[in-house]
Amino acid sequence: xxxxxxxxxxxxxxxxxxxxxxxxxxxxxxxxxxxxxxxxxxxxxxxxxxxxxxxxxxxxxxxxxxxxxxxxxxxxxxxxxxxxxxxxxxxxxxxxxxxxxxxxxxxxxxxxxxxxxxxxxxxxxxxxxxxxxxxxxxxxxxxxx
Amino acid sequence: xxxxxxxxxxxxxxxxxxxxxxxxxxxxxxxxxxxxxxxxxxxxxxxxxxxxxxxxxxxxxxxxxxxxxxxxxxxxxxxxxxxxxxxxxxxxxxxxxxxxxxxxxxxxxxxxx
Numbered sequence: 001x002x003x004x005x006x007x008x009x010x011x012x013x014x015x016x017x018x019x020x021x022x023x024x025x026x027x028x029x030x031x032x033x034x035x036x037x038x039x040x041x042x043x044x045x046x047x048x049x050x051x052x053x054x055x056x057x058x059x060x061x062x063x064x065x066x067x068x069x070x071x072x073x074x075x076x077x078x079x080x081x082x083x084x085x086x087x088x089x090x091x092x093x094x095x096x097x098x099x100x101x102x103x104x105x106x107x108x109x110x111x112x113x114x115x116x117x118x119x120x121x122x123x124x125x126x127x128x129x130x131x132x133x134x135x136x137x138x139x140x141x142x143x144x145x
Numbered sequence: 146x147x148x149x150x151x152x153x154x155x156x157x158x159x160x161x162x163x164x165x166x167x168x169x170x171x172x173x174x175x176x177x178x179x180x181x182x183x184x185x186x187x188x189x190x191x192x193x194x195x196x197x198x199x200x201x202x203x204x205x206x207x208x209x210x211x212x213x214x215x216x217x218x219x220x221x222x223x224x225x226x227x228x229x230x231x232x233x234x235x236x237x238x239x240x241x242x243x244x245x246x247x248x249x250x251x252x253x254x255x256x257x258x
Contacts, residue, residue: 023200024204025203031207048183048208049183052183052207109177109178109194110180110200114184
């Protein structure tokens, strides 16, 4: 199915740390937009997983953050930056099963150490940059077929 | 098979969005880790879990799941129910533990072939 994008589309969502009530709001909005554009179901599925996880990380760990998306004929790029504690050891954080989430977050079924690996698995390009005490930036690109 | 076909079998109590009972289900996914459900469940699955907090609604919505069955006699709190009604997610509860609920659904879906 051809993708109905005659011009590039971009936008962003604010994400408030600790706001579990609205968790999933940004990624749901983006998913609806992609559906409306007629983007391939599998691409939507991957984008949904990757953005939901990124959004949850901001909510769980940071004071606030922003998710910016940019849709072109080639694909969708997503940048999530936050004002959070930063990640000390990115290599460790990327390992499946490693998490620094507090117990109460784990009791909710989050903090299983799957977030960053899920983001990486579902994107074609994944970049992460973090400064302890400042925040974390994640960039993901998902190619259209 | 529809969600409504399991109501008697699992002693389900319908908590939210009754309309969803008529939805066709394609499978079942059992997990209490939300990232696991995000990654591995499929659209049309029924999700069996003991989690009751309101993020289960967001996950079910994102993955277009057919419904959520909360096991072990746990009940979803008011904020979860409100969000589920708003987002048209069917939440059911059963007194059965996850093993039994999943086992009964597996049998029934398998019989149907």
